[in-house]
Amino acid sequence: MNSRRTFIGKAALFAASALLGKPVYLNRYNSSKALPLPSLKGRKILFTYGGWPGHEPDKFKDYMVPWLESEDATVVSSSNLEPYADADFMKEIDLVIQCITMSSITAEQEQGLLAAIKAGTGMAGWHGGMCDSFRNNPEYQYMTGGQWVAHPGGILDYSVQISQHTDAVTDGLNDFKIKSEQYYMHIDPNVKVLATTKFNGNADSWIDGCVMPVAWKKTYGKGRVFYSALGHSLQHLADTPAALTIIKRGIHWASASKHEATENWVNPVYGL
Numbered sequence: 001m002n003s004r005r006t007f008i009g010k011a012a013l014f015a016a017s018a019l020l021g022k023p024v025y026l027n028r029y030n031s032s033k034a035l036p037l038p039s040l041k042g043r044k045i046l047f048t049y050g051g052w053p054g055h056e057p058d059k060f061k062d063y064m065v066p067w068l069e070s071e072d073a074t075v076v077s078s079s080n081l082e083p084y085a086d087a088d089f090m091k092e093i094d095l096v097i098q099c100i101t102m103s104s105i106t107a108e109q110e111q112g113l114l115a116a117i118k119a120g121t122g123m124a125g126w127h128g129g130m131c132d133s134f135r136n137n138p139e140y141q142y143m144t145g146g147q148w149v150a151h152p153g154g155i156l157d158y159s160v161q162i163s164q165h166t167d168a169v170t171d172g173l174n175d176f177k178i179k180s181e182q183y184y185m186h187i188d189p190n191v192k193v194l195a196t197t198k199f200n201g202n203a204d205s206w207i208d209g210c211v212m213p214v215a216w217k218k219t220y221g222k223g224r225v226f227y228s229a230l231g232h233s234l235q236h237l238a239d240t241p242a243a244l245t246i247i248k249r250g251i252h253w254a255s256a257s258k259h260e261a262t263e264n265w266v267n268p269v270y271g272l
């Protein structure tokens with residue numbers, strides 16, 4: 001851990017499919033005006049990175065940490081998970097950004113991370129660095145709101161549809177195309193879905209037409225949690241500015257758990 005002293009001192013909805021002949025994503029959370037994004041100025045951020053090198057954790061750290069600092073945040077970066085087990089340190093953190101794929105976490109580290117988020121620390125991440133980090137830890141997955149299970153077809157061209165046009169994270173963005181992995185995920189139905197993608201069935205015929213969340217926000221206790229499935233590599237995001245914008249805005253939003261009121265959007269899709 002670097003500079004420890006710096007800090008111490010609606011998921012997919014398919015009702016009406018019988019009428020329209022295909023799955024429908026109903027937008028149930030739009031309001032008339034997007035709330036402004038919180039600033040990162042003065043935020044204390046822990047950036048953890050590592051795990052499978054194919055998701056470029058070092059490259060993302062080298063890009064994200066200077067950007068966060070340019071936004072006047074104070075950042076501690078760590079290539080291991082030891083900070084999670086330091087309760088006094090974690091109490092000082094406003095936001096955890098994690099870029100760790102296919103790794104493992106000790107019980108003490110997991111408990112420390114989850115306790116901090118329940119108490120109000122935010123969590124943000126993208127792709128496998130957040131939602132394919134610890135496959136043997138369902139409570140961690142309960143916190144993130146989703147878990148990767150497949151990317152049919154590997155790297156391919158696909159489109160992303162914006163679901164929330166009046167949420168600050170996606171305000172002003174249009175649907176866009178990206179070339180990257182198209183994540184098929186198991187997802188908490190109580191997340192607020194910000195963007196989706198549709199599978200065409202070319203790789204796996206039985207998922208043809210499936211609409212899958214791509215980006216969402218949720219809460220875990222008092223902590224804000226943001227996730228985007230986009231971002232297999234830094235270059236994929238650099239080639240698709242809207243995808244990178246969603247992640248940066250999501251980081252802004254998730255940083256404010258301790259400073260703004262908890263949003264209330266829970267409206268379970270299976271409760272109709």
